[in-house]
Amino acid sequence: MAKIGPYEEHAGEYDGWFAENRFAYESELRAVGMLLPRPGAGVEIGVGTGRFAGKLGIRFGVEPSKSMRTIARDRGILVVGGSAEALPFRDGRFDFAVMVTVLCFLDDPDAAMREACRVLTPSGSLVVAFIDRDSPLGKKYNARKDESVYYRQATFHSAGEVTELLTRAGLRTLAFRQTIFGDPGAMTGMDPVREGYGEGCFVVVRADK
Ligand SMILES: C[S@@+](CC[C@H](N)C(=O)[O-])C[C@H]1O[C@@H](n2cnc3c(N)ncnc32)[C@H](O)[C@@H]1O
Numbered sequence: 001m002a003k004i005g006p007y008e009e010h011a012g013e014y015d016g017w018f019a020e021n022r023f024a025y026e027s028e029l030r031a032v033g034m035l036l037p038r039p040g041a042g043v044e045i046g047v048g049t050g051r052f053a054g055k056l057g058i059r060f061g062v063e064p065s066k067s068m069r070t071i072a073r074d075r076g077i078l079v080v081g082g083s084a085e086a087l088p089f090r091d092g093r094f095d096f097a098v099m100v101t102v103l104c105f106l107d108d109p110d111a112a113m114r115e116a117c118r119v120l121t122p123s124g125s126l127v128v129a130f131i132d133r134d135s136p137l138g139k140k141y142n143a144r145k146d147e148s149v150y151y152r153q154a155t156f157h158s159a160g161e162v163t164e165l166l167t168r169a170g171l172r173t174l175a176f177r178q179t180i181f182g183d184p185g186a187m188t189g190m191d192p193v194r195e196g197y198g199e200g201c202f203v204v205v206r207a208d209k
Pocket of ligand 1 (some may be wrong): 038100106
């Protein structure tokens with residue numbers, strides 16, 4: 001069962017976080033944008049309210065929560081219902097696929113990685129952004145996740161675990177970026193985006209087929 005309950009109930013509130021934490025949002029957008037292959041047809045898996053797809057020019061999305069889909073559609077994203085573990089797209093449909101803070105909610109991450117690979121062209125790329133459980137802030141989030149209506153059900157991953165997942169799916173050439181080095185609510189400007197992982201809470205990895 002997709003873990004969509006909190007998103008179904010609080011879609012507007014979730015979406016509002018990005019406006020209230022503008023600098024964190026912009027830092028994350030820049031980190032994802034840096035590893036996005038262009039040009040090409042792209043899809044965001046677990047597109048949510050379309051905050052990333054909309055700004056990054058990704059036309060297609062898949063999202064299990066109806067409330068989240070409705071907001072993403074208002075942003076002009078072509079969204080279909082479905083889950084990462086069983087994507088409603090034909091083989092080789094996209095040049096790249098993106099997942100932003102979705103991995104931690106998946107019932108079967110390995111199946112999701114295989115599905116992402118299936119819908120990519122033979123030279124396609126998968127970009128995965130996640131909260132790094134082993135980063136200083138990620139450790140705090142993990143310890144306090146029961147206090148969050150959204151993250152209560154999450155299983156956070158380390159960068160090493162994500163690397164293993166991608167490698168098991170047959171992907172290679174991993175490039176990492178990281179950002180968000182302190183409390184997102186206290187930011188007075190964008191955080192830098194650095195190579196690698198280990199310090200930033202928001203990590204992006206690109207893997208090629
Ligand atoms: C933290 S939100 C991220 C949304 C969007 N990617 C963003 O960054 O704003 C997690 C999203 O994952 C979706 N989700 C949960 N389980 C999923 C699954 N099995 N397949 C695809 N999406 C899923 C939720 O409905 C929710 O929209």
